[in-house]
């Protein structure tokens with residue numbers, strides 16, 4: 001009797017083992033993009049001529065790269081407007097102007113806090129706005 005139970009248990013265990021999902025292979029996934037921001041470019045932060053895309057990654061990336069809370073909130077907003085989720089990334093937008101970007105950064109907007117000239121200098125913001133927005137109001 002007990003042998004039958006043991007045999008039945010063995011069958012159950014082996015069937016359960018066969019159903020186990022395959023273990024993931026390769027290296028574990030790295031940190032999400034918003035935690036992998038570019039380094040702040042060296043040199044005078046008040047001087048112009050820096051790479052706006054690098055500055056954007058460094059100064060805005062914690063919230064606006066993939067996985068950041070700004071991206072998450074804006075993705076929801078854009079999807080509610082019927083746009084694809086990629087529009088949650090500011091770098092994919094075509095409707096932003098440089099003036100608007102600078103205004104939002106200095107004054108804040110809803111869940112986005114205003115950023116001071118210490119956090120983002122005027123020269124840095126000029127370069128960032130050039131990457132994100134078109135010229136004009």
Ligand code: HEC
Pocket residue numbers: 056059060061062063064069070071073074090096100101104105109110111112113115120128
């Ligand atoms: C602390 C997080 C945080 C940082 C840092 C941050 N933002 Fe934001 N940003 C947000 C959030 C959150 C929103 C969405 C605000 C809302 O609608 O509630 C937002 C919205 C915006 C918008 C408005 C988009 C729209 O559709 O109207 C612009 C433009 C913007 N951010 C630019 C920037 C730039 C440029 C920087 C860097 C200089 C920056 N942000 C840094 C959190 C951040």
